[in-house]
Amino acid sequence: MSNIKSDLTFFDCNVFIGRHQNPYIDSPFNISILEDTMIASGLSGGLIYHSASFLYDASYGNKILLDEAKGKTEFKLVWIALPEYCTPETNAENFISQLKKNKISAVKIFPRYHNFNVVTGSLDLLFNFLSEEKIPLLADQEEISWEEIVYILNRYNEMPFLLQNTGYRMERYIIPFFDKYKNFYLDISRYQAHGGIEYLCGQFGSDRILFGSGMPVFSAEPIMMMINYADISLKEKQNISSNNIIRLLGNE
Numbered sequence: 001m002s003n004i005k006s007d008l009t010f011f012d013c014n015v016f017i018g019r020h021q022n023p024y025i026d027s028p029f030n031i032s033i034l035e036d037t038m039i040a041s042g043l044s045g046g047l048i049y050h051s052a053s054f055l056y057d058a059s060y061g062n063k064i065l066l067d068e069a070k071g072k073t074e075f076k077l078v079w080i081a082l083p084e085y086c087t088p089e090t091n092a093e094n095f096i097s098q099l100k101k102n103k104i105s106a107v108k109i110f111p112r113y114h115n116f117n118v119v120t121g122s123l124d125l126l127f128n129f130l131s132e133e134k135i136p137l138l139a140d141q142e143e144i145s146w147e148e149i150v151y152i153l154n155r156y157n158e159m160p161f162l163l164q165n166t167g168y169r170m171e172r173y174i175i176p177f178f179d180k181y182k183n184f185y186l187d188i189s190r191y192q193a194h195g196g197i198e199y200l201c202g203q204f205g206s207d208r209i210l211f212g213s214g215m216p217v218f219s220a221e222p223i224m225m226m227i228n229y230a231d232i233s234l235k236e237k238q239n240i241s242s243n244n245i246i247r248l249l250g251n252e
Contacts, residue, residue: 007234010043010224011242014164014189014212017068018051018061029216031068031075038074041220045074047106047245053080054110066102076105076249078138082114083122092125099135105249106162108138111148118148127152131159136185136248141166146173153181160185160248165214168193178204185248187212188240189223197230197240206236210245 017029038046048069053061058080069075079102085095099107107130109123116122130137137152137159144163152161164187166174171193177184178200188197189212200209211227213220227237 008228008238008241010041010211010220010227011245012038012043012046012213012215012220013162013210013245014187015046015048015215016051016054017048017065017216019055031072034215035072035074037215038220041224043220044242045076046215047076047078047249049078049080049108054113058082058085058114077102078106078108079104081107081109081123081126083116086123086126089125092129095126096129099129104135106136106138110140110143111145112143118144119151124155127156127159131156134158134160134248134250136160136162138162138164140164141170149177153177153184157181157183159183162187162210162248164212165190167191168196171196175203178208182208184208185210185244188226189214189218192222192226195231197226198232201230201232201236206232206239207244209240211241 015034017031017034019029034046034048048065050061050065050068052064062079065077065079069077079099081095084091086092107126109118111118127137129135139149139161141163142165149161149163152159160183162185163174163177166186167190174186178186185208186200187210197209211223213223224241227240230237
């Protein structure tokens with residue numbers, strides 16, 4: 001698909017490389033293919049993780065991500081975290097040290113798929129570090145319970161929490177989070193609601209709404225068009241398309 005003509009800069013907060021779960025589609029979506037796809041779509045870069053970290057082994061996938069993305073400055077890296085990385089304390093110290101050493105921009109968790117519950121405190125040592133450093137924590141809506149989200153937002157209010165892959169039918173769940181917690185952010189990759197962006201901006205401003213695509217499972221263009229044609233100001237559109245995520249990543 002050809003470039004969408006726009007005055008906006010788009011930085012994608014929701015991308016992975018590697019194979020996805022569909023057994024009928026061979027999808028070796030590597031970093032080179034991602035680069036080509038982003039250029040074709042008109043994206044300036046993205047926040048990415050490796051599917052092997054989710055579907056196979058987190059440490060293995062995190063390492064592959066480092067190897068594949070070496071020298072690719074347009075990408076900011078996301079590592080997947082597990083409870084065993086944070087207990088005992090020596091494990092947490094080692095994982096945190098590796099985050100610093102490798103300049104990892106964000107951490108993502110999959111509590112349902114990886115069979116743990118945040119409320120037990122299994123990642124508290126990591127969350128303390130992320131909160132101190134203001135490093136974003138990411139989670140897909142279907143992977144984390146509302147109770148776990150409340151646990152995180154109540155205890156770690158300096159840690160930006162980005163909820164991803166949230167459909168428009170979840171609006172009545174997420175609105176209270178926007179209203180109560182200033183560190184709650186929403187990736188709109190699946191938030192395809194008529195007038196949804198306008199409503200969120202009108203109620204809460206544009207500073208906590210982030211553009212994401214969900215590539216390679218989904219395409220970036222539909223969400224880009226939704227932002228481009230939203231009935232909001234150009235400044236609000238630019239906040240959503242890239243400024244907000246760049247700010248959260250520390251203006252890297």
